[in-house]
Amino acid sequence: MIVRDLLLGPKRYKDLLEGLPGMGTNILAARLKELEQATIIRRRVLPPPAGSTVYELTTYGRELEDILMTLTRWGAKSLGPRQPEQFLRPVTLVLGLRERFKSEAACHLQAVYELRFEDDETYTIRIANGSLEASYGSAGNPDLVVTADVETFLQLQERHLLPQEAMASRKVQLDGNSDLFTPFLELFDVDGRSAVPSGVSGACDQ
Template sequence: MDRTYNQFCATARTLDIVGERWTLLILRDLLTGPKRFSDFQNSLRGLGTGLLAARLKHLEHEGLIRKITLPPPARTPAYALTEAGDELGPAILELAKWGMKWAMGERREGEAFHGGWAVLGLRAYFDPSAAEDVRAIYEFRISGEVFHAIVENGTIETIVGPAQRPDAVLEIDDEVLIDIAAGRTTFGQAVREHRAQASGAPQAILALVSMFRAPQPQSRRQPGQA
């Protein structure tokens, strides 16, 4: 029998569905596009094959994900979000924003990191007010992973894979991204210090620097608290 909080409450009902360990991280990975079983195994180190299969089966049963076949040339089985699963995206991004401010700190020994997770970081950092008049396509190359972002009048769409005709291209490695996540630098500082390479239309690059604002990390503990 599935575990339940046994409460007639929207928050409790939601946690009944997505509150188990690893579940939200599976949904996080699917926010950047369909994933094969092997993709989850590569991204979610520490999640055993049996438990992964059980979590995917649960999410499919609950109507948050569905099985698909990737288009040619892959033609392999994969998983994608349903409409209900996709609508959890803003909640997951809000958790990410909270975590950047209150939970990240320094990278711990043994912690995995994938440059592709920056796709969601871009959406979490995005400042719509700074992009009201921007229409541009950006390609990001991060330690061998490529994705692009379409910015149009205060909105952003992030897609795994290269852009056809990007207005600007940003190349950055994992270590710089980790420094950004820890609050030690920003996209703009990394470009100015030549730790990240930006090429393309100068106006698009200038807009890129101002559109993404990471929150300043804060301590959860009160002054004097051990």
């Protein structure tokens, strides 16, 4: 879970702790120490004005990404309907976007999106040349900011809720070029099987 939470960029200890409900401070500290000793993660101090100490994956640790995502796809095949007591974390949803991404559908779209979820979790999605890049944090100068809770975004993604309905009911708020919202949702397969692996732009090279 720690490695999963670091796939989209570095995080502070506080952020890791908040994102791993049920994990005590002593357990998290021990796991981080073990991962550091195994050279899977490292600590780094951000430059001013932030100056915070963050944890991030090493080059060696990032090699786990394909393994983790393969395990995720494998495990998803045996999952039944999500139960009320089960919750979906924003990081899981954003990682899922990468898996569902249809590269060929994004060949003519170039835009930067900022996704804002509950608990002040913010992610940047960059679409260019048929590829998708996802990372933690604000985009700086996004073309469109999308604010919604995870459940609403998931319903939109799976086509259980139309964009117009979500905006009319204020379940989603848009700030910027709202014309980019529907094209964004259309970049992802409903069934979770992308035709071209995320981050690969080969479908646009023709």
